[in-house]
Amino acid sequence: MGKDIGAKIHGTYIFYGKIKSLFIEQILLYRYNGKKAVDYMKSKYSGYMGKLVEIDLGAETVREYPWSDKERELYLGGKIMAARILCDHLTGNEKAFSEENWLVIATGPLTGTGAPSSARFNISAISPQTGILASSNCGGSFGFHLKKAGYDALIIKGRCKGRKWLEINDDEFIFHDAEALWGTKTGECHEKLAELCGKKNFGRLCIGPAGENLVKYASVISDERAAGRTGMGAVLGWKGLKAITVSGSRSVEVYDREKTAAYIKKWVAYLKEHPLTGSQLPRLGTAGLVSSMQSHSILATRNYSAGQFEDFDSVSGETLAESYNVNNSGCLGCTIRCRRNVKVDGKVVKGPELETLVLFGSNLGNSDMQSVLDLNYLADELGLDTISCANTIAWAMEASAKGIWNCGLEFGKPDGLASLLDDIAHRRGIGDELAEGSKRLSEKYGGTDFAIHSKGLELAAYEPRRAVGQGLGYAIANRGGCHINGGYAVIAEGLGLNADPQTPKAKADLTMMMQNLMEAISASGQCIFTSYAFFPKALLANPNGILTKCVNSLLPHLGWGIRIMNRFPRMLAVNLPIIHHTAILKYAVGMKMDLGRYLEIGERGYNMERLINTRFGISAENDKLPKRLTDVPQDPDDPSTRVPLEVMKRTYYKARGWDENGIPTEKTLRRLKIK
Ligand code: SF4
Numbered sequence: 206m207g208k209d210i211g212a213k214i215h216g217t218y219i220f221y222g223k224i225k226s227l228f229i230e231q232i233l234l235y236r237y238n239g240k241k242a243v244d245y246m247k248s249k250y251s252g253y254m255g256k257l258v259e260i261d262l263g264a265e266t267v268r269e270y271p272w273s274d275k276e277r278e279l280y281l282g283g284k285i286m287a288a289r290i291l292c293d294h295l296t297g298n299e300k301a302f303s304e305e306n307w308l309v310i311a312t313g314p315l316t317g318t319g320a321p322s323s324a325r326f327n328i329s330a331i332s333p334q335t336g337i338l339a340s341s342n343c344g345g346s347f348g349f350h351l352k353k354a355g356y357d358a359l360i361i362k363g364r365c366k367g368r369k370w371l372e373i374n375d376d377e378f379i380f381h382d383a384e385a386l387w388g389t390k391t392g393e394c395h396e397k398l399a400e401l402c403g404k405k406n407f408g409r410l411c412i413g414p415a416g417e418n419l420v421k422y423a424s425v426i427s428d429e430r431a432a433g434r435t436g437m438g439a440v441l442g443w444k445g446l447k448a449i450t451v452s453g454s455r456s457v458e459v460y461d462r463e464k465t466a467a468y469i470k471k472w473v474a475y476l477k478e479h480p481l482t483g484s485q486l487p488r489l490g491t492a493g494l495v496s497s498m499q500s501h502s503i504l505a506t507r508n509y510s511a512g513q514f515e516d517f518d519s520v521s522g523e524t525l526a527e528s529y530n531v532n533n534s535g536c537l538g539c540t541i542r543c544r545r546n547v548k549v550d551g552k553v554v555k556g557p558e559l560e561t562l563v564l565f566g567s568n569l570g571n572s573d574m575q576s577v578l579d580l581n582y583l584a585d586e587l588g589l590d591t592i593s594c595a596n597t598i599a600w601a602m603e604a605s606a607k608g609i610w611n612c613g614l615e616f617g618k619p620d621g622l623a624s625l626l627d628d629i630a631h632r633r634g635i636g637d638e639l640a641e642g643s644k645r646l647s648e649k650y651g652g653t654d655f656a657i658h659s660k661g662l663e664l665a666a667y668e669p670r671r672a673v674g675q676g677l678g679y680a681i682a683n684r685g686g687c688h689i690n691g692g693y694a695v696i697a698e699g700l701g702l703n704a705d706p707q708t709p710k711a712k713a714d715l716t717m718m719m720q721n722l723m724e725a726i727s728a729s730g731q732c733i734f735t736s737y738a739f740f741p742k743a744l745l746a747n748p749n750g751i752l753t754k755c756v757n758s759l760l761p762h763l764g765w766g767i768r769i770m771n772r773f774p775r776m777l778a779v780n781l782p783i784i785h786h787t788a789i790l791k792y793a794v795g796m797k798m799d800l801g802r803y804l805e806i807g808e809r810g811y812n813m814e815r816l817i818n819t820r821f822g823i824s825a826e827n828d829k830l831p832k833r834l835t836d837v838p839q840d841p842d843d844p845s846t847r848v849p850l851e852v853m854k855r856t857y858y859k860a861r862g863w864d865e866n867g868i869p870t871e872k873t874l875r876r877l878k879i880k
Contacts, residue, residue: 248277249795250274250277250314250460250795250796251314251458251459251793251794252318252458252459252460252793253314253357254352254355254356254357254455254457255357256269256356256357257269257272257290257356257359257360258356258358258360259360259362260359260360260362260371260378261363262361262362262363262364262365262380263363263365263366264363265380267378270290272286272357276289277314277796278796279806279878280810281313281314281725281728281729281806282313282314282316282357282358282728282730283311283312283325283327283730284311284327284329284340284342284724284814285725285727285807285809285813286309286311286357286358286728287311287327287329287340287358288329288338288810288813289813290307290309291309291329291330292813292816292817292879294307295331295820295821296820297820297821297822299331300331301330301331301332301333301336301436302439302440304362304363306330306440307330307360307361307362308328308329308330308440308441309327309328309358309360309361310327310359310449311327311329311357311358311359312325312326312348312351312352312358313727313728313730313731314730314790314793314794315790315793316348316349316730317349317457317730318457318459318793318794319465319466319469320469320730320731320789321473321476321540321541321735321785322536322538322540322731322732322734322735323538323729323730323732324344324345324348324349324537324538324539325342325348325536326342326343326347326348326351326730327340327342327432327727328340328341328342328343328425328432328437329341330437330440331821332435332436332437332440332661332662332684332685333419333436333439333443334421334422334435334436334593334642334661334662335435335660335684336661337684337823338683338814338817338821339434339435339436339437340435340684341424341425341432341435341437342727342733343410343427343430343431343432344427344428344430344535344537344539344732345408345410345428345429345536345537346408346427346428346536346537347408347409347449347451349537349538350406350407350408350451350452351408351453352453352455352457353451353452353454353455353456353457354374354451354452354453355375355455361444363444364443364444365380365444365445366445367382368382368383368384368387368445368447369381369382369383369445369447370411370447370448370449370450371446371448371450372401372402372449372450372451373450373451373452374451374452375452375454375455383445383446383448385397386447387447388414390413390586390587390588391413391426391585392586394411395409395426395428398448398450401450402450402452404450404452407450407451407452408427408450408451409448409449409450410425410426410427410432410448410449411426411427411448411588412425412426412438412442412447412448412588413585413586413587413589413630414587414588415439415442415629415640416438416439416441416588417442417447418442418631418640419439419443419632420436420438420589420629420630420632421436421439421640421642421645422435422436422593422594422640422642423437423439423588423589423630424438424588424589425438425588426438426585428536429555430536431585433590433591433592434590434593434687435590435684436590438588459792459794460792460793460795461792461795465789465792465793468789469789472789473540475785476540476541476735479737479738479742480742480745480746481737482541482735482738486543486734486737487533487542487543489522489526489545490522490526490543490544490558491522491543491559491560491734492521492522492525492545492556492557492558492559492562493523493526493559494559495517495521495559495562495563496517496522496523497699497700498563498699498700499514499517499521501671501672501698502671502839503667503669503671503695503699503706504567504666505563505567505568505664505668506567506570507567507569507599507603507616508568508596508599508603509568509664509668509833509834510655510833511668511839512671514570514572516567516572519573519574520566520567520572520574522562524574525545525547525556525557525562525574526545529547529556529578530546531546531547531548532546532553533545533546534546536732539732541735543734544556545557547578548578549578549579550579554582555581555585556578556581557577557578557581558591560591560592560666561577561580561584561591561592562577562666563666564591564595564599564666565577565580565581565591565622568596568599568666569598569599569602569619569622570616571616571617571618573619576619577619579623580619580622583623583626584626587627587629589626589629589630592664592665592666593643593662593663594626594629594639596643596657596663597639597642597643597646597663598614598622598639599616599657600643600647600655600656600657601635601639601646602614602615602616603616603655604646604651604652607652609651609652610646610652612635625639642658642663643656643657643658643663644656644658644661645661653831653832654831655833656831657831658686659679659682659685659828659829659830660682660684660685660686660823660827661685662684662685662686663686664686665679665686665687665688665689667688669695669830669834669848670834670838671706671707671846672695672699673706673707673708673709673712673848673849674694674695674697674706674853675688675691675692675693675695675698676830676834676848676853677692677713677850677854677857678690678691678692678716679830680828680848680850680854681716681828681854681867684814689723689733690720691716692715692716692718692719692720692723693719693723694712694715696719696737696740697760701737701740701745702744702753702756702760703757704756704757704758705760705761707845708761709849709852709853709856710761710762711761711762711764712764713854713856713857714764714767714768714771714856714860715760715764715767716857717767717771718767718770718804720807720811721771721804721808721811722739722784722803722807723736723807724807724808724811725786725803725804725806725807728806728807728810729786729790735786738783739783739784740783768860771804771808771860772860774800774801774802774805775805776801777799777800777801778800778801778802779799779800780800784800784803786803787800787802787803790803805877809877809878809879812869812873815863815867815869816869816874819869823867824867825854825858825865825866825867828850828854829850834848835847835848835849835850854867861873862876
């Protein structure tokens with residue numbers, strides 16, 4: 206196999222390969238919750254591989270983790286499956302850098318089935334950045350290969366003795382010494398892993414120097430795709446696990462091959478014809494939203510002090526496409542293909558997503574597109590989350606301008622940022638301080654009012670004072686200041702529809718519904734960008750048409766209607782032609798599914814994550830935003846241009862069935878079968 210680094214030192218474990226192993230496995234299963242082993246031996250559902258494994262890094266042992274069909278029905282997979290596993294394990298006393306912090310890598314039932322945009326996997330653990338439950342989603346091909354090896358999820362416990370990387374080949378688990386990989390950037394590490402495995406068709410993920418040096422917002426990189434947010438790379442770094450490779454010879458079965466193929470064909474055609482998934486995303490990538498954000502004054506600019514950037518055109522999606530884009534590509538089997546490829550130092554590499562473009566661009570007062578491309582590439586190579594990294598630098602620039610922390614950084618001056626990123630990843634000089642993120646820096650030096658984070662996680666690129674529903678989402682999101690986990694209400698507040706972005710009306714209920722939907726999409730293994738196509742083409746085709754204007758005007762008055770649907774999701778026992786995600790679960794997985802069940806699964810996941818966070822002390826007082834966004838109007842002459850957070854929070858808690866302190870009530874937990 207041409208292994209230059211390390212040897213097969215320990216820990217090979219064969220499942221089903223020997224009668225003895227099978228016997229031991231069953232005995233272990235009997236010890237779980239007193240349930241019968243037979244419940245866990247295989248799934249009646251297709252799509253799933255039927256096996257989750259617990260990997261103890263210290264002992265270098267592997268064993269099956271029991272998971273029943275009942276649990277598959279309740280939690281689907283991905284981040285919700287991970288939340289259930291961690292909900293059963295975490296007490297609230299665990300620290301991110303501790304052996305008790307289990308890291309769960311999970312796929313969904315649709316991963317690898319050929320359903321559109323379904324090559325996703327999720328990583329969940331306690332975050333070093335926020336100290337609460339984190340989840341981070343990633344594309345590429347790792348999830349698909351994990352399924353081919355026969356696993357729905359890996360549960361990684363403990364800490365390596367020394368530095369290791371893990372090779373999984375079907376039933377074989379091999380722990381290798383990783384001394385020679387340690388210190389490599391992610392691109393070099395990926396190349397070396399290919400040499401070491403001697404394979405072409407396999408999945409891999411790794412951390413860069415940032416993860417090794419415990420930068421709080423270190424990412425995990427897989428095929429140039431990032432599980433960027435919440436510092437999962439630092440958790441792997443602390444565990445001493447540099448990389449995982451996986452290959453397998455199994456196939457992912459589908460329930461009804463003919464119906465699945467026919468439905469996928471229909472869905473792909475729909476996605477291709479839709480203006481967002483068929484045109485904007487393939488043409489411009491997520492970066493295509495920059496111009497729209499500028500026109501709606503929601504483009505984060507100079508540390509969120511403004512919503513428009515005077516030089517936005519230099520760092521827009523159109524400029525990226527016209528002058529820098531080499532071609533586009535996508536995650537395995539994706540028809541949307543939103544990835545932009547650009548040149549950095551003469552090499553074709555993955556271009557920046559919207560978040561990176563804005564946060565290394567307008568939010569640093571930077572109009573030099575090539576510098577954004579360089580920083581984006583470097584951040585991925587070092588294994589840094591671009592959102593938190595750029596936001597922390599923006600805070601430092603403002604702190605420096607205000608004389609709070611004289612670090613020498615200035616808005617509009619990108620020179621020197623490349624070496625700064627290297628210093629952050631290696632924790633050198635001021636890089637060591639910046640590696641802690643904006644929350645900790647502002648608590649040390651002052652300037653908390655303009656440290657743009659929630660629960661320690663820096664916000665995404667949408668300035669929320671002109672999209673207040675998005676502001677609510679940032680504040681209450683389970684993983685901290687995240688646009689996606691926050692419900693992405695901004696799509697109805699300017700980016701797709703244009704429902705009054707300043708009103709709090711209906712935003713809490715809309716946010717809850719969107720959150721539940723996206724939780725379920727993610728849990729099934731699909732990319733949440735498929736949800737762009739929920740908005741009927743007719744509404745998007747003519748933003749100034751009567752129909753669209755009516756919907757925009759009516760939406761803020763429909764909170765009560767959305768509340769009823771949220772409260773009684775089982776009323777929605779239908780499969781809608783614009784939400785294909787439910788029907789495909791019936792055809793590919795063989796699971797009874799409709800919109801109501803789907804929303805309820807999402808709701809269950811959201812509440813389970815919240816329940817875990819409450820054990821770590823999260824309550825209403827943590828659901829907040831920096832004062833800049835709640836107390837200072839973006840337009841000094843228009844007091845409505847700030848986030849009326851407390852009003853929306855109260856409605857949101859009621860809608861969710863949480864008490865006034867933001868804690869899920871016993872009744873809610875029982876209704877959702879969490880307890
Ligand atoms: S839409 Fe983009 S991010 Fe999502 S699966 Fe496709 S290529 Fe990957």
